[in-house]
Amino acid sequence: MTGRPVSAHPVPFPPVEPPPSEWALGQLAAADDDDLVAAGADLEPGTLVAAYRAGLFPMGLGVDGARPIGWWSPEPRGVLVPAEFRERRSLRQARGRFEVRVDTAFTEVMRRCADPAREGRWITDDIVDAYTRLHRLGWAHSVETWRDGELVGGLYGVAIGGLFAGESMFHAVRDASKVALAGLVDLVRADGDPRRIIDVQWSTDHLARLGVAAWPRERYLAALATALEAPPLRFG
Incomplete structure (x- = not known):
């Protein structure tokens, strides 16, 4: 197995701009x-x-x-600058135990993240339907970890310009979600554009150990404006 992200079926690129919202x-x-x-x-x-x-x-x-x-709009905001991702030796070793895929099981990743048994769950059927529509337009993406042909971990989020806004992740086996995050970081930093950022909403002790920082809202919004000027991320 390999840690190199691959995609079985690409979504539209560049993303399809939807009709404007009626909400300001x-x-x-x-x-x-x-x-x-x-x-x-x-x-x-x-x-x-x-x-x-x-x-x-x-x-x-x-x-x-x-x-x-x-x-x-959290205060502070959890942000991962790709160049500051901390990949420990154990994570580098774990990569070899999984296959990383991109956008091959988007809705299934969402469903696994929405597992009713998870504490603090918040992903409803309406959310799944809405982000699946975004996925079909090329805005929402999943990074998945597979083992022996089985989906065992992953994350999903929204990519706009140089922003990847992570929404949720899950794992069924140890290290599966961390390897998915490492795969996402590989994608986001592939072109070396320093404007790119990964938004994780709220930081946690676990995410902080991987390099996520807690930014004041004002700093995040300034970085977001710069990130949105970057070319769109290509998945797959």
């Missing part, structure tokens, strides 16, 4: 001490793309992520 998400501003910016709107492709361009992402405010939709 780009005009919203977060309070200094609040991660939640607004509630409502919809999950149309144009709304989601506009939200990410404005530094926002959706997560439902109801039980297990049910509506109404909340629009979030």
Whole structure:
């Protein structure tokens, strides 16, 4: 098996620009001490793309992520600069135990991330449907880890310009999600463009050990504006 990302069926490149949103998400501003910016709107492709361009992402405010939709801009923001990814020896060794694929099982990755048994789950059927539509337009992508022909880990997110906004990840065997993240980093830094960033929303101790930093919101939004000027990432 190999750690080199491969794709069985490419999605549109460049991504297909959706009809514009009827919601002015780009005009919203977060309070200094609040991660939640607004509630409502919809999950149309144009709304989601506009939200990410404005530094926002959706997560439902109801039980297990049910509506109404909340629009979030964390303070601070978890960010991984690809060049600062910390790949320990154990992770380098783990890569050889998996095959990394890109965009071969996007909706299945989402379904595994939405497992009802997971604590703090928030990915609803509406979210799965909305991001699958984004995937078909070329905006949303999955990086997957496979072993013996079985999907055992992965992550998904949205790519706009030099931004990859990670949404969720899962693993069924040890190290599978970390290898998927390493595969994503390989993709994001492949062309050496220093404007590219990976947004992980909120940092954790586990992610911090991999190089994720907690940035003030103002710093993230400035870096986002620069990242959006970069050429779109090519998956597959």
